[in-house]
Amino acid sequence: MMNLPSHPITPEVEADLRIARRGCEELLVEAEFAQKLARSRATGVPLRIKLGLDPTAPDIHLGHTVVLNKMRQLQDLGHTVIFLIGDFTSMIGDPSGRNTTRPSLTREQIEANAATYYAQASRVLDPARTEIRYNSEWCDPLGARGIIQLASRYTVARMMEREDFTKRFKNGVPIAVHEFLYPLMQGYDSVALRADLELGGTDQKFNLLVGRELQKEYGQEPQCILTMPLLEGLDGVEKMSKSKNNYIGITEPPNEMFGKLMSISDTLMWRYYDLLSLRPAAEIEALRAEVQAGRNPRDAKVMLAQEIVARFHSQRAAEEALAAFEARFRDGVLPENMPEVRVGPAPMGILKVLREAGLAASASEAQRNVEQGGVRIDGQRIEDKSLQLSAGTYVMQVGKRKFARVTLTA
DSSP states (O other): OOOOOOOOEEEEEEEHHHHHHTTTTTETTTTHHHHHHHHHHOOOOOOOOEEEEEETTTOOOOOGHHHHHHHHHHHHTOOOOEEEEHHHHHHHHHTTTTOOOOOOOOOOOOOHHHHHHHHTTTTOOGGGGEEETTTTHHHHHHHHHHHHHHHTTOOOOHHHHHHHHHHHHHTTOOOHHHHHHHHHHHHHHHHHHHOEEEEEEGGGGHHHHHHHHHHHHTTOOOEEEEOOOOOOOOTTBBBOOOOTTTBBTTSSSHHHHHHHHTTTHHHHHHHHHHOOOOOOOHHHHHHHHHHHHTHHHHHHHHHHHHHHHHHHHHHHHHHHHHHHHHHHHHHHHSSSSOEEEESSSSSSSHHHHHHTTOOOHHHHHHHOOOOOOOEETTTEEOOOOEEEOOEEEEEEETTEEEEEEEEEOO
């Protein structure tokens, strides 16, 4: 490690560090990054923060915005964000987490995807404080001589420390030589940009560390790395992914986006707050305390859904989505002919309510419906089969077709 000139860690620097750490999986090396922040505060020179993206798929879902949100938080502290389009590295294909060689893209595909990706990312990042770079700018001029010289700075043994390479090698799955170049080229981007911090998903940790090592090789101050967790999808189990159909695309219509966010569990809601909301951490903690003290978690979920819809559409769209959602699930506009049922006395367990309201034939069927995520009250998915309902009127839904407006009397 290079010895950085020491600057005092002031309360402002500590506050900046808290913002950087919020929701992150790992910050390496934290003491070094605190010094970088302190130097920036003392000198007024912003840090250079890099996010490398391979424009292999042009459509962004909320899972992709986790790192973009972190970039925005750091932008708001006054730092320079470099949105790096990996046009050169896309022609190699990133082997991270893959067990087969990925196909490379054509120049036309890369340019089209990059344009779409940046247009969508601009809904999170502040375009006025974002530097857009393409890594072909310094990778193309390297030429064969430069790439061989770069390759001489890293060993095969170090490369094989990467888990997916090790697995493929042990299982006899071919590894093409050009795949070793991917982490090297990504690392060289950090040298070319003189990055102070690089962000990525937890699956990118190895590549980010290569950048740090190469900067040392080139006599630069090594970057710190900040990894963000992979966001769980709507099911709360698998990571958000189009292939799992548990995603929310950032270009989805407001009503669809709002409805999907309202369908997540109360537990997952706080995870989404930590990773997707731009509200101050203290505000989220205060809201969490209110819910623990008895406030309806649905209120917090509405606030989150409105914030996300407003970010990707508009405040008006968020308000209209809420109105449409409430009309559908609270006022019972859909379906038009909803049976009205009175049961009691309250409080009553959810399984008994479902049975008495005619929404389940037996307690075991009611339990199965809850366990499979098929029961909603006022549009909110119910996961707790021991839930006790207090007196009031609820729009209850089982599966896609069974609805009832249930009044639970005292």
